[in-house]
Amino acid sequence: MAELAQETVVGETIIITGDVQGDENLTVYGRIDGTIALSKHLTVAESGIVKAEVQVQAAIVSGIVVGNITATDYIEITVTGRLVGDIKAPRIIIARGARVNGMVDMGDLEAPRPTVTKTARPQLTPNAPSPAAAVFKPMSLPTPRPPPIPVSRMPTPVNTAPIMPIHTEIEDEIDIDDSLPIGSAMPAMSPETVARLSAKRLKKKVVVRKRP
Amino acid sequence: MANTVIGNSIVIDGEIIGEEDLVIQGTVKGRVALKESLFIEPTAVVEADVDTQNVEISGQVTGNIVASNMVELKTQCRVVGDIKAPRIRIGDGASFKGNVDMDV
Amino acid sequence: MADTPCVIGETIQIRGNLSGSGDLVVRGRIEGFISLQDRLIIEESGSVMATVESRDVTVNGTVNGDIDAVDTVSLNSSATMIGDIRAPQIEIQDGARFRGRLAMDVPLPEGI
Numbered sequence: 001m002a003e004l005a006q007e008t009v010v011g012e013t014i015i016i017t018g019d020v021q022g023d024e025n026l027t028v029y030g031r032i033d034g035t036i037a038l039s040k041h042l043t044v045a046e047s048g049i050v051k052a053e054v055q056v057q058a059a060i061v062s063g064i065v066v067g068n069i070t071a072t073d074y075i076e077i078t079v080t081g082r083l084v085g086d087i088k089a090p091r092i093i094i095a096r097g098a099r100v101n102g103m104v105d106m107g108d109l110e111a112p113r114p115t116v117t118k119t120a121r122p123q124l125t126p127n128a129p130s131p132a133a134a135v136f137k138p139m140s141l142p143t144p145r146p147p148p149i150p151v152s153r154m155p156t157p158v159n160t161a162p163i164m165p166i167h168t169e170i171e172d173e174i175d176i177d178d179s180l181p182i183g184s185a186m187p188a189m190s191p192e193t194v195a196r197l198s199a200k201r202l203k204k205k206v207v208v209r210k211r212p
Numbered sequence: 213m214a215n216t217v218i219g220n221s222i223v224i225d226g227e228i229i230g231e232e233d234l235v236i237q238g239t240v241k242g243r244v245a246l247k248e249s250l251f252i253e254p255t256a257v258v259e260a261d262v263d264t265q266n267v268e269i270s271g272q273v274t275g276n277i278v279a280s281n282m283v284e285l286k287t288q289c290r291v292v293g294d295i296k297a298p299r300i301r302i303g304d305g306a307s308f309k310g311n312v313d314m315d316v
Numbered sequence: 317m318a319d320t321p322c323v324i325g326e327t328i329q330i331r332g333n334l335s336g337s338g339d340l341v342v343r344g345r346i347e348g349f350i351s352l353q354d355r356l357i358i359e360e361s362g363s364v365m366a367t368v369e370s371r372d373v374t375v376n377g378t379v380n381g382d383i384d385a386v387d388t389v390s391l392n393s394s395a396t397m398i399g400d401i402r403a404p405q406i407e408i409q410d411g412a413r414f415r416g417r418l419a420m421d422v423p424l425p426e427g428i
Binding site: 215216217218219221222223224225226227228229230231232234238242 | 321322323324325326327328329330331332333334335336337338340343344348
C-alpha cells in the first residue's frame, strides 16, 4: 500500500483528459488535456504536455503548455519550456532559450517591484564570545546584527575581538560560570585552580635551584 | 570629456535636446539644442539648426547656429548657414558661407 | 574593427529616427524609431518610447514600444516594458515588469 504522497505526479505514460483540481503540488511528466486548478504549484517536466487552462499559485514550465496560465505568485518558463498561450502573474521569469508565444500580463506595472526570491541565506553570526571575554571585560561585545552604515562618521567596526592586554597569553581556560552577568563578583576560585594559574605565570621566570 | 557620443555610423533624423556636452561623429538631421557644448567632429554631417552654449566644428554643417558663448570653426570644417554668437573664431582652412552676427 | 559604443547621456533627449551600426547605450530618452545593426543597451536611467529594430536588445530601464530583434532580447530585473517583443530568444529576469506580446516560433510536436 503506497504511503500518502506529498504531491501528485503524473507519470510519463499517463494521459488525463478532464478537469484537475487540488490543494497540493502537481508535477506532470505525461499529458493533461482539460483544465488545471491548484492552490499550489504546477510543474510541467520536460516530457510533460499540458493542453489546458491553468490557474495555480505558481507554475514552472520545462515542457510544453498550450493554453493560458494564470498564477497568483509566479510563472517560470525554463530553458526547455515551450508555451503557446497567455500568461498572467505578478512575477514572470523566462529563461533564455525558452519559446513563448502569447500575451504577458504582470498586472499593474506601477506597483512596487516584487522582491526577488532566492532561498534565504543563513544569517552569518560572529562567534559567540569566549569565556575569556567575560574575564577581561571587553569594551563592547559583538552583536549578531550587522552594523548599520554610519552616515556622518567613519565606520567603526562593531564586531571587534575583546580587547586584551598585550602581555597576557591565555594558556588555560578558567572555569567561569557564563550565566553570571559581566561585572558581578567572581566566585572564589578553588585552591587547585589558583595553584594551576600561578604555576603558569611562574613558568616564564627562570628558576635556578642549586642542587642540595 | 563628453558623456554623449553619436558614433560615426549613427544617423539621427530628428531633434536632440540635452543639458550636457555632445559629440557628433555621425549624421544628424533636424535640430540640436544643448545647454552645454557641442563638438562636431571631422566625420560628422549635420544638417540642422543648432542652439547651444558653445560649438566647435570640425565637420560639415548646413544650418543656422546660435550660441550663447562661442562658435569655433576649426580647420577643414565646411559650414553653410548663419552664425549668431558673441564670440566667433574661424580657423585657417575653415570653409564658411553665411552671415555672422555678433551683436547679441 | 569594433565601433566604440555610442552613448546617449542621461540628460539627452532625442526625438526622431536613429539608425546605425555599432552598439548604442541609452541613458537618456529616445522617442521615435531606432534601427540598429548591433546592440541596443538601455540602462536603468534610459527611457525609449520607440519602435526598435536591432540585432540584440538589453533593457535595464524603460521601454514603451515594440522590439523586433534578430537575436536576443533581455529584460533585466530593473526593466519595465510595455510593448510587443519579436525575437528568436527572449529572456525575462525575475523582477522585470512587462506587459505585451512575446512572439517567438514555438515548435510543437504533432498531435497538439
